[in-house]
Structure formats: structure tokens, C-alpha cells
Amino acid sequence: xxxxxxxxxxxxxxxxxxxxxxxxxxxxxxRAALRAPxxxxxxxxxxxxxxxxxxxxxxxxxASALQSRQANAAEExxxxxxxxxxxxxxxxxxxxxxxxxxxxxEHEQVLAAACAAHGLLLAAHAQGLGxxxxxxxxxxxxxxxxxxxxxxxxxxxxxxxxxxxxxxVRVAPVLEPQAFVSGWGGQTRRLSVxxxxxxxx
Numbered sequence: 318x319x320x321x322x323x324x325x326x327x328x329x330x331x332x333x334x335x336x337x338x339x340x341x342x343x344x345x346x347x348r349a350a351l352r353a354p355x356x357x358x359x360x361x362x363x364x365x366x367x368x369x370x371x372x373x374x375x376x377x378x379x380a381s382a383l384q385s386r387q388a389n390a391a392e393e394x395x396x397x398x399x400x401x402x403x404x405x406x407x408x409x410x411x412x413x414x415x416x417x418x419x420x421x422x423e424h425e426q427v428l429a430a431a432c433a434a435h436g437l438l439l440a441a442h443a444q445g446l447g448x449x450x451x452x453x454x455x456x457x458x459x460x461x462x463x464x465x466x467x468x469x470x471x472x473x474x475x476x477x478x479x480x481x482x483x484x485x486v487r488v489a490p491v492l493e494p495q496a497f498v499s500g501w502g503g504q505t506r507r508l509s510v511x512x513x514x515x516x517x518x
Contacts, residue, residue: 323443330447333406337406337480338407342444346409346479348440349443350434350436350440351433354429356426356429357418359426365465366410367402376398378461378465383395402476405449405479410465410475411437414470415472416470427472445482446482451475451476456473456476
């Protein structure tokens, strides 16, 4: 797939079915993720793959997390939590594993891990796979973080649901760059236009 075509047309795919990525496809997903910009070469990320029966265990973890927050949670809500990981044959948990560094602050490392997650999405689309990046309350729930084995210095950035697209993949909406891009001519010029802060001569 042409690189620009990939960048311009990748979309999130929410309807996913079997099969999950095979070993070769999964290897490429992670190789793409590891090319993320990484100030200081700290590699501030790690990933968990969840598939097969482990998805049911994750569902139980979600349900127990919900129950710990809401002791009177309805059975319907608990069952919905249990079913969430079953919406794809594989989930990839993206974790920002922040290192202590005098020149690379935490937020830069989290941004690097987020770029790695985007690399996963791009590599999935390039291989004809479907993927969607989901967050939500369970991504920030201490019960879930503990159950997945995250340490105190780590942050869960979300769950990548990955599989085979079910049905037609939607076309990416066209956004015009002009709506989001403007020029900056320097502070002096900006102040001149505003008529403030410049000497009168």
C-alpha cells in the first residue's frame, strides 16, 4: 500500500471478526509501533496481547472493576462490561512505561507511546486488518490497572481492538487543512497587527 494512501485513508474499524492477526502480521504491527518518535531513545512503551479465553478473563476483570465502583450495578451493566473484550478476536493493551530521565519529562514519553499506538493502527490498515483504539473508564480504573499488572510509573493508554473487518470498511471523511492551519509571522508582526506593544517612534 502506498504510504500517502495509507495516511490519508486509514479509518477506525469497529465491526471486527475472526481471524485475529497471525504471527507475521502481529510482528509487523509491533515493528511499526517501535518506529515512533522517541526522545532519548527510552522506549517508554510496552504492550499486552489478549486473545482467546483471556478475553473472557478481561471481561470478568471489567465487571469486577465496575462492581467495585458501583456496588449496586445492574446485572445488565455487568454483562455489558463482560462482553466488551469480545468485540474483536484480539486486543492489544498499550501501556506508557515512563522512565525517570532528567531531560525527557513524563508527558513527552506518554506522547511517544501514543505515537506507537498510532503506528499499530497504521500497520493494521496497511495489512488489510481492522483496528480501533478504545479508552473509556476501564482504561483509568485502578482495579483494571492492577489486574493487568501495571506498575505505579505506568499509564494505560487504551485497548486496540484488532481483527478482520466485518463488511465494508467505511471511507475516511475528507477534512480540509485550511480549517486547522494558519501561519505565524513572528511575535513582532503579530503585535504590529494588533497595534499593541510597539514603540511609537
